[in-house]
Amino acid sequence: MAPEPEPVADPIAGLVGFTGALRAAGVQAHRAKDFIEAVEHLDVTRREDVYWAGRATLCDEPEDIPIYDRVFARWFAAELVDARQLPTTTAEQVSVAPLDADPQGGQQESEEDVVAAMASSVEQLRHRDVAELSPGERQRLNALLEGLDARGPVRRSRRRYVSSRGDIDIPRTVREQLRRGGEPGPLRHRRRRDRPRRVVLLIDVSGSMKPYADSLLRLAHRAVSAAPRTTEAFTLGTRLTRVTPAMRHHDPDVVLSEVGSMVPDWSGGTRLGEALQAFVDRWGQRGIVRGAVVVIASDGWERGGAELLGEQVARLRRLAHAVVWANPHQGKPGYAPVQSGIVAARPHLDGMVEGHSVAAFDELLQVVRSV
Numbered sequence: 540m541a542p543e544p545e546p547v548a549d550p551i552a553g554l555v556g557f558t559g560a561l562r563a564a565g566v567q568a569h570r571a572k573d574f575i576e577a578v579e580h581l582d583v584t585r586r587e588d589v590y591w592a593g594r595a596t597l598c599d600e601p602e603d604i605p606i607y608d609r610v611f612a613r614w615f616a617a618e619l620v621d622a623r624q625l626p627t628t629t630a631e632q633v634s635v636a637p638l639d640a641d642p643q644g645g646q647q648e649s650e651e652d653v654v655a656a657m658a659s660s661v662e663q664l665r666h667r668d669v670a671e672l673s674p675g676e677r678q679r680l681n682a683l684l685e686g687l688d689a690r691g692p693v694r695r696s697r698r699r700y701v702s703s704r705g706d707i708d709i710p711r712t713v714r715e716q717l718r719r720g721g722e723p724g725p726l727r728h729r730r731r732r733d734r735p736r737r738v739v740l741l742i743d744v745s746g747s748m749k750p751y752a753d754s755l756l757r758l759a760h761r762a763v764s765a766a767p768r769t770t771e772a773f774t775l776g777t778r779l780t781r782v783t784p785a786m787r788h789h790d791p792d793v794v795l796s797e798v799g800s801m802v803p804d805w806s807g808g809t810r811l812g813e814a815l816q817a818f819v820d821r822w823g824q825r826g827i828v829r830g831a832v833v834v835i836a837s838d839g840w841e842r843g844g845a846e847l848l849g850e851q852v853a854r855l856r857r858l859a860h861a862v863v864w865a866n867p868h869q870g871k872p873g874y875a876p877v878q879s880g881i882v883a884a885r886p887h888l889d890g891m892v893e894g895h896s897v898a899a900f901d902e903l904l905q906v907v908r909s910v
Contacts (some may be wrong), residue, residue, distance in 0.1 A: 552577060555730050556679060557614045558812060559661030563686030564610050576686060586615065613682035665897040669865070670750030677753075681791065683897045684757050689765035691833055693733040694906045696862075701747040705730025735769045736860065738762060738907060741818065743837035744802055745776045745809040751867045751895065752805075755836045756782075756798055760791045773826055775814040775837065776804035779821075809840050811880055812847030818907075819854050828858045832907050836865040836894055841880030849883030856887045861910040865894030865903050 556573055561568040568574075577592040590611060664679060672680060701708070711727035740759045744752045748825065759772040763786035774780045785797040799805060802894050812864075823826060833855055841848050856862050864884065868874045870893045885891065892906055893899035 541545070541860050545554070556661055556664070557593070557610070557682075558597065560614055560682040560686065561593075561607065561610050561819070563661065563683050564606050565658060566597060566603045566606050566610075567599060570596045589615070602637065609685065610682045613685070622886075637872065650789060665746055665901075667753045667897075668867075668895045669897075670869075670895065680754065680897060681757060683793070684754065684761060685759055687897070687901055687904060687905055688756070689758075689761045690908065691738050691762070691766040691769055692736040692910070694736045695731045695828070696734045697731070698871045699731055702728050702730045704728050712780070717828040735766060737769045737771070738766065738830035739822075739831050739833045739859075740770070740772045741815070741833065741835045741837075742772065742774050742810065743776065743835075744774045744805050744808045744888050747838055747840045748811065748836075748867070749806050751836075753795060754900070755865075755894070756793050756795060758846070758903075762904070763787065764789070771822075773818060773822075774802050774804075775797035775811055775818075775835075776802070776803050776807045777810045777814070778818045779814045780804075781822075808842055809837075810839050810843040811837060811839075812843045812845070812849075812851055814850065815851035815855065819851055819858070823858050824854065827899060830857065830860050832910060833859045833862045834907060835862065836867075836902070837880070838866060839864075839878040839884070841878070841879035841883075845883040848880050849887070854885040854886045855888075861889040862887065862904055863903070863910065864891045865890050865899075866891060867895040868895045869895075870899075871895070 555571060557679055558571045558574060566599070566737050573596040574593050577596055581588040581592055586718075594604065594607055594612065612626070623758055661683070665677065665683060667676070667680075669677070669680060685895055699706070699708075701711075705728045708729040710728040711729075712724070715724040717721065717726060730735075741750075742752065742754075742755045742759060750753075752870060756772075763770045763772055763783065767787060771781070771783050772786050774782055780802050782798050782801065785794055785801060788794050788797070835852075852862065864881075866876070866881070869891060876882070876891070890906055892903050894903060
């Protein structure tokens with residue numbers, strides 16, 4: 540059951556924050572002021588009124604509507620809105636305060652104020668630690684996660700292909716001139732193409748990672764959705780579980796439910812070394828790790844042997860293009876990477892990044908594309 544959304548103290552913040560989430564998801568939503576003014580003339584306690592006000596003012600293209608529906612459902616912690624049922628549905632409370640009074644004595648918010656409030660609201664949520672969010676804020680965070688750019692990395696292919704630009708293809712150029720009887724002809728070119736590079740996500744779902752596992756799995760779902768043919772996802776705890784097939788459902792809530800039922804060691808102990816050994820033995824040698832970018836999302840609290848963890852990360856590094864560790868405690872005040880698992884794995888990593896907020900997840904995706 541979805542958690543109850545929390546009221547928003549600022550009467551505008553909830554609506555402008557929703558508009559910002561829409562923009563993050565790919566909808567331009569440039570008429571935020573029109574949306575706010577439309578809601579002021581409607582019954583804000585009716586979910587369908589808010590829905591139609593936003594849909595009429597914020598969606599410019601037919602392609603925007605499915606995104607709008609998805610973000611609306613996440614942001615207002617409501618079930619997915621079915622437009623055919625809206626006229627007959629019972630009125631429900633919306634998770635924003637009424638807009639019946641202007642705190643500045645009736646003075647209308649300028650468009651610049653609306654945009655500024657929108658940017659501030661969304662930006663603050665982007666940098667919040669996901670472990671400290673309330674259920675209502677988590678719903679809005681989920682909408683922001685869906686707007687992340689999860690395109691995978693690319694690699695340059697070894698083969699060269701015929702192209703209108705690039706390096707001069709000397710054999711083809713010579714053959715062309717011979718065909719012309721020695722008369723000068725146009726230069727022929729060839730170049731290498733970019734190919735998608737495989738990404739493998741290993742997500743720690745042990746008890747110490749419980750506050751972050753939900754958001755990390757949603758991030759994995761976003762990555763698999765963006766590149767379904769070249770992205771793999773596994774969970775680690777006391778055992779290894781491949782969850783890629785479950786990630787292929789379009790609804791992240793369904794994905795989370797299915798993953799929760801198929802992972803037997805959810806919120807259990809931590810034996811990263813043994814789980815990584817099973818991963819390298821079963822999947823690394825078979826090829827999905829070769830040349831891939833591997834992301835380990837864990838706090839590094841290892842209850843097994845730290846030496847084994849270090850050995851397996853080293854094996855992983857020899858097979859992969861790069862190994863990146865996302866630590867939810869990295870960068871927090873007072874944190875030092877002194878855990879035995881982190882100490883053992885660190886010499887074999889290509890990078891260690893933060894993994895506690897939407898902004899950190901965004902940076903992680905950028906690192907994956909750039910290594």
